[in-house]
Amino acid sequence: MSRRGNPNDNAKAERFIRMLKYEEVYLYEYESLEVARSRIGYFIDKIHNHKRLHSALDYKPPAEFEQTITHVRTVA
Numbered sequence: 001m002s003r004r005g006n007p008n009d010n011a012k013a014e015r016f017i018r019m020l021k022y023e024e025v026y027l028y029e030y031e032s033l034e035v036a037r038s039r040i041g042y043f044i045d046k047i048h049n050h051k052r053l054h055s056a057l058d059y060k061p062p063a064e065f066e067q068t069i070t071h072v073r074t075v076a
Contacts, residue, residue: 019048020040020043020044023043023047024040024047025040048062049061049062049063050063050064
């Protein structure tokens with residue numbers, strides 16, 4: 001994904017992982033790997049993509065932003 005010596009390429013992925021750890025992983029002690037996968041998947045799908053606002057997307061959740069882009073493309 002990144003060339004050697006170019007740290008800026010991974011910044012968005014690293015920021016996402018940091019947010020995931022602080023807002024989900026560090027708050028719970030998971031009973032098993034299956035429970036952890038389920039909760040993390042739920043967090044990404046329901047919380048991050050549908051409720052959490054993103055400044056790069058004009059302070060909209062990714063799902064809402066994607067719907068507006070899709071709507072603009074179908075209308076045009």
